Amino acid sequence: MIQVENLHHRFLEIEYLRIGEGHTAIIGPNGSGKTTFLKLCAGIELPERGTVTISGKEPRAVNTGWVGEVPDNNLVFRTVADEVASALRFGRVRADEIKPAACAVLSEMGISHLSSRATHTLSGGEKVLVACAAALALPPEILILDETDTHLDRKAAENLETMIQRRPAPCVLQCTQDMDTASRADRVIYFEHGHPRYIGTPEETFSHLYNTEMYPSLWRIAGCI
Numbered sequence: 243m244i245q246v247e248n249l250h251h252r253f254l255e256i257e258y259l260r261i262g263e264g265h266t267a268i269i270g271p272n273g274s275g276k277t278t279f280l281k282l283c284a285g286i287e288l289p290e291r292g293t294v295t296i297s298g299k300e301p302r303a304v305n306t307g308w309v310g311e312v313p314d315n316n317l318v319f320r321t322v323a324d325e326v327a328s329a330l331r332f333g334r335v336r337a338d339e340i341k342p343a344a345c346a347v348l349s350e351m352g353i354s355h356l357s358s359r360a361t362h363t364l365s366g367g368e369k370v371l372v373a374c375a376a377a378l379a380l381p382p383e384i385l386i387l388d389e390t391d392t393h394l395d396r397k398a399a400e401n402l403e404t405m406i407q408r409r410p411a412p413c414v415l416q417c418t419q420d421m422d423t424a425s426r427a428d429r430v431i432y433f434e435h436g437h438p439r440y441i442g443t444p445e446e447t448f449s450h451l452y453n454t455e456m457y458p459s460l461w462r463i464a465g466c467i
């Protein structure tokens with residue numbers, strides 16, 4: 243469970259916010275504070291005032307899987323196999339268990355064929371999938387995905403969604419500009435001007451956005467049939 247209290251950071255202001263377990267979609271216009279909020283939950287940035295806790299702990303004390311929105315910034319090692327194996331090594335997994343565990347997570351993400359590739363030769367979407375595999379190598383307490391679906395084709399995006407539905411972490415925060423994806427989350431938080439303006443089930447949150455371009459297109463089509 244994520245709890246935010248009296249938070250101020252740059253232009254983000256959150257008096258109180260509680261996010262339970264499951265899949266939470268974070269939506270909102272450009273510049274509304276979504277990425278800043280995710281970085282505070284990951285401990286990548288620290289609040290100027292107030293607190294963020296995850297299951298009662300500071301974000302930096304939590305095993306977090308982070309996949310940011312710029313594919314090139316997510317990968318640091320030479321090959322795909324190294325990238326995933328390194329995540330396991332940092333987690334102090336036994337040496338003889340690293341290779342099988344890396345193979346298993348690459349297979350689960352449907353990217354075993356990329357294992358020996360140099361990371362700098364991958365496409366943007368492939369980099370995202372490898373970053374997801376590295377983020378999931380050690381089961382995280384919280385998985386944070388910042389507009390990762392932007393770079394994926396439909397099949398890869400579906401693989402990612404299937405992976406999320408398998409509950410890879412107790413808490414998944416996914417910032418997305420795809421409202422149909424958001425409509426399938428357990429809850430949706432709509433950010434506006436640095437505030438979480440609407441929070442609720444997809445039905446609750448999107449009921450406030452019916453007359454906007456944020457309303458899921460599949461729901462609009464279903465409503466016309």
Ligand SMILES: Nc1ncnc2c1ncn2[C@@H]1O[C@H](COP(=O)(O)OP(=O)(O)OP(=O)(O)O)[C@@H](O)[C@H]1O
Pocket residue numbers: 252253270271272273274275276277278279
């Ligand atoms: N390092 C920084 N220094 C100053 N302002 C920043 C910095 N990073 C972000 N901002 C500003 O903070 C605001 C929120 O940015 P943020 O990246 O959180 O928005 P966002 O909702 O994720 O936007 P987008 O959908 O465009 O990715 C924006 O106005 C942005 O310009």
